[in-house]
Amino acid sequence: MEKDDIVKVEELLKYGRQYLKQNNIEDYDLILKILIEYVFKINKNKIIIYKDNELDEEKCEEYKYMIKKIADGTPLQYIVNHQEFMSLNFYVDENVLIPQPDTELIVEEVINEYSNKKCKILDLCTGSGAIGISLAKYINNAEVFATDISKKAIQISKLNAEKNFVWKRMTFIESDMFENLKEKNFDAIVSNPPYIETNVIEKLSNQVQSEPYIALDGGEDGLKFYRIIVDEAYKYLKNDGKIFLEIGYNQKDTVGELISKSGKYCDMYSKKDLGGNDRLIVATVRR
16 A cells, blocks of 8 residues: 555554554454554544544554564564553563563462561562562552662663552662562562573564563573572561462473472462463462
C-alpha cells in the first residue's frame, strides 16, 4: 500500500493485519488496536466508531514503522513502554524483562503469607520492579528492598515505584545478587532470577531474544543464580524466613534438589501456574 493511501482507521487496520499475518505474528488484531490507541489516542475498545476517520499522515507513518518493528521481533510492550501486572501499570523498555502473567503466582503466594503481618521483603533481580512493587502495593505493612545488577533496571524500577505510589516503602540497591546488600533479618526473599540455559536462548522467539540477555541467561544448566540464592539467602533471613523462587517449567526437581541438599531449609513445596507448569518453589530457613 502506498504512503498516501493510508488515511483512515479501517485502512490502517487492514494494512496492519496483512503485514503482521505475512510475518507470522499472532494476536495481530489486539496488537493493532493497542498501536492505534497509542499513536492516535483512540480508545481501542471504540475503534469501530472511528473506522472512517481520516488520520494524520505523519502519524500513519509512525504506525507503519511500529508494525515493521513488531514484525522484526520487537515486543509490543517495548514499543508502547507499558505492561500491566497485578492490575498495576509498569513502564518497560529494552533494559528490563517484560513482566509475565505467570509471575503473578509468586506475588500472590507472598501476599497470602504476609498480608496481615509487618514484614521486610527482599526482591532479588527486580528488573522493572514488578514483583517488589506489587508486594509493597498489596501488603500494607511491608518494607521492600529491591536489588538488580543493572543500573538502568534500578532506574526503571524506581520510576515504577513512583508511578504506583509505593516509593516511600521501598529501597533500591544496585547489586550483583547479595554483594552490596547490608540489610539482614528479612522475613522473605523473593526472586525471579535468570534461569534459561545459555544454549537455549538462541532457540527462543525473536521477541524473547529482544529482552536483555543478562536477565535471561541462567548459565550452562540454568541453575547459576539458584545456587547463589540457596547458598546465601539463609544468612539474610530471620529464623523461619522463607525463600520464594520462580522456576522454569522443567526445573522443579533440580532446584528442589539444590535446596534439599543444602541442609539449610525445610518445609519445601511447589506450585503450578495456570498452564499446569511448575512455576514456584517455597522453602523455610532451618536454624
